[in-house]
Amino acid sequence: MEIELRKIHKFYGPVHANRGIDLHVRSGTIHGVLGENGAGKSTLMKILAGATPRSSGEILLDGRAVAFAHPAEAFRAGIGMLYQDPLDFPPLTVLENFRVGQPAHPRKSAKAWANLLDSLCRAFGFYLDPKAPMESLTLGERQQLELVRLLSLGCRLLILDEPTTGISAAQKELLFRALRRVAKEGKTVLLVSHKLEDVESLCEHVTVLRQGQVTGSLSAPFDARDILPLMFGTPPAPLHKSTRTFQHVSLEFLQVSASGGRAGLHEATATFRRGEVVGLAGLEGSGQGVFLRLAAGLQRSTSGHLRLFGDDCTGWSYHAFRRRGVAFVPENRLEEGLIAGLTLTEHFALAACTPSLRVPWHQARQLAEQKVQQFRIRGSANSHADALSGGNQQRLLLSLIPSDASVLLLEQPTRGLDVESTHWVWKHLLRLADSGVTILFSSAELDEILMASDRVLVFYNGRIVLDVDAQDAHPDLVGAAIAGRLSL
């Protein structure tokens, strides 16, 4: 399917998110759309997928002008979009999710649907248990299911919004192989990303957006020196880490085991100190998620002990951890971290958690306005959390971290952020660490782990298999540990 977008404009009230965008994508190609946070990429893709109306401009599919009032219309025209957080139904099984949107075949048995799913998965090298509850799947697996579902429904243009954030390197490789195959079969793929490496390894063409406008279109082979100025104007400043020493113990894990995730956690022992930044690496579901949630009181251990500032905190509730200064920033911003439909002011009013029944609106509003400035959130105190771009939602989440936090636990703190926002987030976090906050974070990006950590813990199959200081954390060593080729 050949796509041509002409002079697309989109206003969200006063926000001019797309400012006359032209985009031409040839049939059977993989085309990248790159841009920093808030550049207008998701808006443009949502317009193409019928999820939001354009303010003006034209869309041509195979030379024919189209107008979609609804995603279902775009879908019927062969356009499918795989969102950053796939739009699936967590309480349903894999097979039930696969059947969503499929035409009714009263005589087609569950077995026949399972066989269809199985054959599609096999073709791409995916393995998905049709009976598994959706909520037990990793993000990468949820993506795989959505991909085969969209293809089985006859999509000829696949739009993927930041598909490689939060998935493992192995899952990324599988996904890229699948997308190359899809393009070879003549389908068109649009890949929205911040990551040059993804575009370099997958795309034949790339269009770069900045502040709602196209700043350039390039064809492979790409050179980062050409692309970065198109994305950011001037290249972002490199991250500077101060050298710190760590003495006082804040958090301890002593032989802690727990169930949950894909591999659970087995006899984890580790000690963390004030001011230390510790990166938790590992393939998705290798135990690092369970580890963070245990430290936040969101999950209970089955054996072992946890200590917080010397006190045994095994079995404490989330609120007990919270009262002792533990703050948790989840990966799923809109599902767990923020509340869609509530404004920034309402978020600060909720976070204030006063024991009285009176809501401190005035203070909450002032705080929201102050944080918008301080965290450079593109929005206002009245903006709804779900109306912010992904990067701005992350800034809002960080601005909600209580000022008295002494242990900060973050899942994928820069997931979906561009290079500049990633640097901004880390500068902010390292300032907190400098003031004595212990920071534990998980990330699917090895670069981020190596860039920001004072110490690296690698999880494999539910166990900590490597615990090293940053200066000894060579990419080869950490990579081998992640891949399970190392045991302590």
Ligand SMILES: Nc1ncnc2c1ncn2[C@@H]1O[C@H](COP(=O)(O)OP(=O)(O)OP(=O)(O)O)[C@@H](O)[C@H]1O
């Ligand atoms: N529903 C909405 N209501 C109001 N403003 C919006 C809405 N959706 C997006 N915006 C604004 O439009 C601009 C472009 O946002 P968009 O999500 O398209 O950017 P993006 O390039 O996809 O960013 P990110 O990579 O951070 O997701 C931003 O300023 C954003 O705050």
